[in-house]
Amino acid sequence: MLIPPEPYWLRPMVLPDLPEVREIDRLSFPTPARPGLFEHELEQNNIAHYLVLGMLGEMNGRSHPLIGFTGFWLIADEIHVSTIATHPQWRGHGLGELLLLALLRESYDHPATMVTLEVRRSNTVAQGLYRKYQFEEVGTRPRYYRDTGEDALLMTMPSLNARYFQFLEGQQADLFQRLRSEA
Secondary structure (H helix, E strand, O other), X not given: OOOOOOOEEEEEOOXXXXXXXXXXXXXXXXXXXXXXXXXXXXXXXXXXXXEEEEEOOEEOOEXXXXXXXXXXXXXXXXXXXXXXXXXXXHOOOOHHHHHHHHHHHHHOOOOOOEEEEEEEOOOXXXXXXXXXXXOEEEEEEEEEEOOOOEEEEEEEEOOXXXXXXXXXXXXXXXXXXXXXXXX
């Protein structure tokens, strides 16, 4: 697993994380995850993999708070990104990128050859991050988001090969330098 620079840490999501995960989810998406979704994913969905991002120190009176999470499903040889979210107080600091990088690095521990995801057409910030990591728009899912009827862009990174892993190592070095300088 990716080990980020201090004061940040990553680990697999566990049930006691869910109150904070639900709060980040509620603050991050127009329609939060349905009740019981994360419990189901952790306890019953053997293709689901989730990580939480935390920070050493205190935030809102809580020591070692969670500040983000990400998840994916391993379907055959495909990683399907199900979610990436950071607490609104921590956006713009490269932590969404850290979560994506951790997920992509984690994908090499599975028999995966490609990564796919959906992103709201209006979420140009996320689209820019995905393009930075060589995702390409390959289609549209009309009215995918039931809350607003907004289309989703289907994006794919089609080649989890050794060359892409080297690319990820370079991205990691740059991101870690940025995170250290802002800490």
